[in-house]
Amino acid sequence: MALLKGTLDVLVLKTLSWGPMHGYEITSWLEERSNGRLDFTDAALLQALHRLEERKLLAAEWGETANGRQARYYKLTSAGRAHLRAETAALLEQFGAVSAVLAIASAGG
């Protein structure tokens, strides 16, 4: 199922709250935690990273990966951290409301 609009951004921020990572690390972290149930393309992830950097929620730096490759590392800025907190609360609230509605037994049984 496709992700709700804006959800990917929050997920990326959440991932990076564990520390600086490069693009592939972020996607594999997310795949692992969600058992591959999150549906987004790699291009979408990279675009999201650019977007978040543009909003100064992330900062980027080139660094070396564990296996000696160059990669663009992203880290959360303090603005990003604040944004993550606010958006997480909002998303959870929204999901709560959605599941409450869906949990009601249908009229026709």
Place this chain on the structure above:
Amino acid sequence: MSPRDDEGRGGIRRGVLRRFRLPLRTDRQTNDDAHAELRAFLDERIAALVARGMSTADARQEAQRRLGYSFHEAALVLQHSARTRERRLTVREFLDDLRLDVRYALRTLRRDRAFTLFALLVSGLGIGACVTVFSIANRVLIRPLPFRDPGELAWIANSGSGGLSGETVQAFTLRDLRDGSRAFREIGGYVPFYDVDNTAYTAKDESARLTVIQVTQNFFPVLGVSPMLGRSFTPDEATGTGAPAVMVSYLTWQRRFAADSGIIGTSVILNEQPVTVVGVLPPTFDFGAVFAPGTRIDMFEPIPVDEQVNRYGNMFTMIGRLAPGATVAAASKEVEAIAKRIDEEDSRRNDFTPQVTTLKEHVSGRSRQALVILLVSVAVVMLIVCANLSNLLLARGSAREREVAVRVALGAGRGRLMRQMLTESMVLALGGALIGLLLAVIGTRAIAGMSAFDLPMLSQVSIDGTALAFTTALALLAGLAFGLAPALQLQSVAIQGALKTTGRGVAGDRRGGWIRSTLVVAEVALACVLLVAAGLLAQSFRNVLDVDLGFRPQRVAAIRVDPARERRQSAERFVSYINEVLERSRTMPGVEGVGLSDGLPLRGNRSWGAKKQGDADIPENWPNVFVRIVSEGYIGAMGMRLERGRDFVAADDPKSEKVIIINESLAKRLWPGTEALGQLLVTDTVRRVVGIVHDVRLLAVDQESGFEMYLPFRQTGDFGAVNLVVRSTLPPESLTEALRATLKPVIPNLPTKQFQTLETIVDHSVSPRRFTTMLSSGFALFAVVLALLGIYGVVSYTVNQRTQEIGVRMALGAKPGGLQLRIVRQTVALAAVGIAIGTLSAWGASQWLEGVLFGVRSTDPVTFAVVALLLTVVAVVSGYLPARRVSRIDPLDALRSAT
């Protein structure tokens, strides 16, 4: 700190952040970067898949699937998003820096309230003055006239002599030009021989006098002015075959007719005749503002261009609209050719020596020089303001060396530091611009409301979009101008890494001192130029006020007392009317003299030809002579001087010998070397010269009028108005009431509002000069105050800086008095350089004033000497005040603070 990333650091917090931001510059680098990121991502993904046991080919395919795009497409998409990111980040960083700089500047300025207040006030005054003068110049000189396609409009004047009569043309000349010209699509005209309040207006409950001006039927179409309500005149109305019609000006429609849109088609009573209102003119059309500054025109009535009007002589002022593609030069040639043809074909036609200019040139030409002088003055004032603020900021900058040094030590780059300092001056300049704008709004309102000034378009001056743009540009320029030197100075501090020393007398400071002295010299020099100009203009103004007008306007007032229609119709009834008016007003208490005249000096004029009886009837023997129709007593009431002969008497009536009084100039012209008194002169008829009066300034205070003659009311019917002139000891208000009561039996409804003192009239005539003098004196005063403050600032700064040196000297036995003298002497030396430069510049520049000076030469040594002396005094005072502080320096304290 690597030199590579020395830009964009505002503070410590930001510096840390910045280290995590990749320093990317060009789009190309950004593209490469995005490409590399994608590449690395895919490599990682494939490596991971292969590690899980997939074949390399399958892993590639899977990676491609997960990407969601082909590799090429994905690269393009990501490069685009990366470029957007970089661009927005750059803009945002710039704005962030700006916000920080502005906040920093505001904080610093708040800390130093006195300085900030002073700087805002000075730049506000400077900018306010600039914007006000600019707005006037923009309206008068630059902006097009408020007509349709104003560039096509031309002024066709007759360059003959004799005031208005020489500048106008006969009806048939207008007709021939209009019909014969191809360069002009259309030519219209108006009759400039109108008097203010020339028409009696009566309504149910009121009576008033209105100013009505006669225009040709096509006058408004030529200008491209369409009525706001109703229509223009029809040809029938113009030839007099239709019903009498008028058009009403917007202001009069508003004030007198309560903006009633139902007015079209109704009748109003003018001079006891019903006249139909056919149109109301739009608010944008202000006849007075363009053609007759300071005059309110209430209504317009059509005048035919026919045989009868042609017989009245020169009547029309012409305005033409050029045909598409035609130039003024071409039109001018054509008009000359037509004028020549008229001259050949019709020998009885009055002379017509055409002169064609654009209407714009005609309207703004008179005030161009005065405005240019004001513009230059105000620009000089602004330069002084900048020099002054620059100096203040420099002095402040020296006091802030430590702060700057700390900032440099904390990693502030040079560019960044300079930007910060410039932001500070920009904030000051923009704050000043706000104040200036406020002042300019007040200033332009006040000026637009000054109907007393005889300058075209003045009533339409206001702060508009152009003025706003000008203000912004000026403020930015000024901020840059006065912020640059201090910013550069701080930079030199930064280079020295001033943290290690706060000692005095380092190289940078000496350079700062040199800049400061130069600025003071410049201020004094510029103030000197302004003072000389203002001095010369003020002297001219005083000379103009001292001119022998030929009459004494003090305590003289005038009012229109045109007789009702039936009283004008027969000579006997008119004579009894003027007898009654004169008799009644003469016997009023407090009245010293009364008289009647068809026109007042400096207010409208007309001229007739006049020759000595017996001279041949050739044009050379017929000089143009200004003519006034007056009653007995007028010459005395006006305070004119009867040199020889007698005034008119009541017995100079239709039955007695026709008489005339002429001025000295005419007497000398017609009877050189012989006595003119008792001679016969030919004008409307043959008249005997019974009196000779001293010349009167009829046209303008600063202009000789030439030939004049005065005819008695009782011996001619050729007049357009009757003014009662009263010389009295009463103040104008009580005189008005007394007159109203006294004349009630003869004139039931005397509209007393339109009572004028002769002094007002003289004042109006000298008002353009007063305007220029007032403003230029104001600017000069401001300049002197600024120069004084500039010198004061520099000297007191120097004294502060040299406290230790002075302490040492005093410890070694120097007397405070001697030290003070030294400081004052240095100040005067500095000022002397400024005065010398200023005097030389003023000497060169003042020749350019020659055209507007009156009774004073542009190199008037007295003015120059007084200015130099004044500035020297200013220098002594502004040097002495801070120097006094020397005596309060305690040598011990001074020496102690040095360690």
